[in-house]
Each structure stands twice: as structure tokens, then as C-alpha cells.
Amino acid sequence: MINQLIKGSIILVIIFAVALFAAFIYAYNEIKLDMDKIVNYTPKISSMILDQQGNLISNIMEGEHRLYAKYDEMPGHLIEAMVAIEDTRFFEHDGVNPDAIIRAAIRNYEAGGKVEGGSTITQQLVKKILLSPEKSYTRKIKEAILAMKVENELTKEEIMERYLNEIPFGNNYMGIKTAAKGYYHKELDQLTLKEAALLVGLPNAPSYYNPIKHLDRALKRANTILTRMKTLGWIVEEEYLKAIKETPEIHNSSLTQNIAPYVTDEVVRRLSKEFKDIKTGGYTIYTTIDMAQQKLARKAVKYAHEKIVKKQGENPATTSLNAALIAVDNETGDIKAMIGGVDYQRSSFNRATMMTRQPGSAFKPFLYQVALDLGYNPATELTDVARTFQYYRNGQRVIWRPKNYESNFVGFITLREALVHSRNLATINLVTEVGVQRIFEKLKPLDIPHIPQDMSISLGNLGLSPVKMAQIYSVFANKGHMIEPRLVSKVVSRDGTIIYEAQNQEIADFTQPEQAYLMTDILRDIVIRGTGRNAQVPGVEVAGKTGTTNDNVDAWFCGFSPSTEVIVWVGRDNNKPIGAGGTGGGAAAPAFSYYFKKLYELYPHLPRKFEVPDGVYNSRDGVITELYTDISPLPTRAETSTTEEFPDLF
16 A cells, blocks of 8 residues: 555656746746847947057946956956856756755855845856846746757857856946956956955845955955965965955046046037947047047136136136137147036036137237238238228118227238237228128138128137137148047947948148248237237247227137147137126236146157248348248338228228
């Protein structure tokens, strides 16, 4: 009788086992979850913005911050530490470890609750990517089945790579590489044994073991892992003791590490149309920014801003005064520094690229360059006398009587002196002589939108951004060739492929090198003895032009050295007057000077004198003369202007 009962029980166990096996096989074949999410693993990866030297400017992301690491980047002791604490038989099992499951079941039964899990690393990966966090036997069966399917599709190294990139390490650091850079500021191959052990201990309870807040807990957990590695014979006594004594330095870093926010925003703005996943595609974006110059630019803007705020007697915390600066390499057009405002936290609006304001007299050099290219010479005499113009607006007759900033006139004045002292009347008379339409046609290569075709062009009555001013001023700084300022040099995809690379591209030949030098020499004079004296840099030749609009609303200084071009704007976002001293020379030029003084301290090898191109002469018959060229010969007689009215110039 007893034998029959035993026999029957054995048969029932066999039947149950066969049924369970059959159910398992059925479920294995029926599960149709999207395995592609693991096999072709493409998580959201933060993109990195770097400066020209490859230094990090910022990480940009959408939600989670993840930097991807290939398995080959992960040092052996890091992998061993993870396997030691999470899944000792990882490289031996087929996705499920029956021994671990039985051991966990016994311990949980003895403890009267769950104290140990039996999931392998593969199962944890499946649960993280494919399954919900619900706790049920059905989900557990699915997890085990999917784990075995994953093991059939991927190598152990591929599984480990995905796992260490997917799991959280606290502080919103997703993936092992992110954690290493965030907590230690290190690459994976630079991690010590203790640092690796501390990191792999975090996913068990990222908040509880967060080393920024709970370093003691994190160290205790790391020591447990080291002890486990020693017990397994994976590290020797000497390694163990050295690691136990070590206390890693933990950095409390921000997720973005954004040290140039205006630059970061502009990069995203420029690339987001072409790269829709700019924040999640794991791109490495190389910019032309030199962070050393970026820091100088920030200090220069702060210096000039504090100076003009103090002059106005305003509270720095509440003032509406603002400023922008952009620095560009003369030859390449590379943007080396970009400051879009005084305080990004108060206003993220980038005044260097997104704002358009009237340049005022800073636009005059282009009108004078047209005249030079038509045969005028720096010694050509212009008339600096009052003149009345009439035009019709909405059917109504309007009378315009322009005047100089100084409210006087001097009669005859050379072209050089007229520009050096920014004489409005001389400029207006020059435009009258040359002809508005003729000037308009000559300015077309500058590609200026909405350029006026009337006499208002004489006083810079048009809207331009600082970056556009940098572009058009390159015709002087770059020997007559206009080049578009570029910010992004190349973009590299997550797999290391260069998918975008900028080219040096001159977009227009505006004038000849020798003609551009005539203007450069006049602009040098503006700094030496004209309206731009506050822009002087001891020991360095610099050239530039001030710009001040009506009622001191906008203050500009646009200039360059033999190597670098810098555009500075100062004003108020509400378009109200700056106040006393709010001129290009008084408010903007000091930032220009500060920037270049510090730049030459930082890079003393930069050229300090402008090169004189062939075809520029300064003497005749052994006598020193005004500069001249074949296109702009010395005047043979005094050139005068008529005083008649021109009624239809608007």
C-alpha cells in the first residue's frame, strides 16, 4: 500500500514537472515582447558640447543624463566588482541561475520576507527595459524566459554593456560612464579599485548610498564588495587592504556642467533643425569657442557694465542696462567667445545673436569704404556743412536738418578726419556725392536685410545684431573678404562618425586687400586720437569704430587687432537711453580694451602689428604722404561739394 502511494506521488511529481516544462516551453514560444529594445539598444544619450580644445562646456539632455560607454572602455576590475556583488555566475549561466533562485527562496522563507533576490544581471536588464515593476509570478516567469532569449541573441559582453549603461547610479546619473564623470570627474579607465567598487554598489539603492549625501554608507557598501571579491579570490590581500583604506574624492557636480550658457543655447538653436534629437542622440559637438577667451569676455563685459551702471548711479541688481560681446578669429571666422548678456540667470536672451539694434556711426566705415573703392582717398576733402533735406512721408512734406554730435561744423575736412571724428554732416554730404542708389548697390555683397535706400543710411539707421556686425566687419579684419562667423566646427555621432564638419568659407569679396588696409589705418586713427580712444591697448595696434544712436540708446564699439575681431554692444533691453556717458566710446570701448589687454597677457605670441599689403604707398618722390593705392590715388586738387538742396533722397 505504502509503495503504491509512493509510486503514485512520484507519478504526480513527474506529471507536474512535465506540465510545468510544457507550460514553460509554450510561454517561451508565445512571448512576443519587443526584444529589439534590448538587442538594438538605443537609449537616450546626453550630447556633449566641447570647446576647441575638447574641454567640456556642457551636457545637454532631455530628462535623464546618460553618457554611453562601450564594453571595451570598462576596466576589468569594474566588471569583476559588479559580477561579484550582483551575479557571481554571470559568465556561466544562460540567463537564469537556478542555484541563486533556490538560495534566495530558502533565505526569504527563513526570514519570513524578501531579503534576497535571485535575479541575474540579464534578468535585471530585461526587467528594466521590457517589463513593468509589478511583483507577480507571471512577470517572474516572463522575466526568466526573456532573459534566456536575450542570452541567445547577445554575448555576455553585450549584455553587460547594456546593463551598465541602463541602470541608475543616483544624482540622475544614468549609466556607469555618467557616474564616473559626475562623481569623480574621471574616465572609466582612470578608476581605482575602490572607486569602481563604490560605483557598482550604488544601483542597489541609489538614493540611500548616494556618496554626495551619504559617503559613509557608500564606503561601507564598497568595502562589502571588496570583501566579496577577496573571498572569491579575484583580488589579492595587498589590493584589498589598499582599497579598503582609500576614500575617493567625490564631486558635487551639476548635471549640465554648463559653464557657457549663452554658447550652449546658441549651439542647440543652430543645430536643432538639422538634428531633431540634439539632446538625446549622444552627439559630441565641437565648437570654436576658446574657454580661456570666453572667461576673458565675461570679465570684460562685467567690467564695462559695472562702470556704466556706477556712472548712472543705478542699483546693479535692478538696472536694466545690459551688454553683449562676441570675439571672432579674423582669418577663419571662428567665434572664440560669445557673451549674450550680463546675467544669464536674469535673462537667457542672447543679445549677441538674437537682438537687432541700430549700429549708428559704427556703420559709417562701409559707406567710406565704398567711396575709397570709387577713387576717393583718405586725403580727399569733404564738406562738413549744414544741409537741409526734404522728403515726403504719408503724403506730408518733411524737413530734415541733420547735425553733428558736437552741434557744429568745420567747413572742409579730409575723409580721414571726417571718419576719425565721426562727423555726421561730412558723412551725409559724402553719401550725397556718391549717390544713395550707388552705395546701396555696392553694399549688396554684405547681405544686410532691410537696408534703407535713402539718406538715413548715412547715420546707420538699420537693424543689425552683434554677430552680423562681426560678419560685415570681417571685410576690414580679413583683408577685404567677408567671412561668416561659425560656432560649430564638427558634430560626431554616438558611434564616432563625423556627420557634420564646417568649412572655412569666405562668402563675399567686398574690396581689395590694399583698399581694406586704407580703412584699417583710418580705424586705427580713431582709436589713437578719435572717438575710440578708450579702446586703446598698450603695445598692440587695434582698429575700430564707435557707434552711438540717437539719445544714447545704443552704444557700440566694433574693432579688431591683427588676429581677432571684437564687437561690443551696451544698452537697455527696453530701448530707453543709457544716460550720461552712454556713447560707444564711453560705454562699449572699455570692454574692448579690457578684453584685448587680457588676451595678450594670455597669448603673448599673437601678432601685434597689422601687415601692410602690397599696393599701399605712403610716399612720393621721397616725401611722406597720406596713404594711397592705385585705386585711391592722392588727390590732385581740393575736392569740394556743392551746397544745393537734394529734395528727393528719401
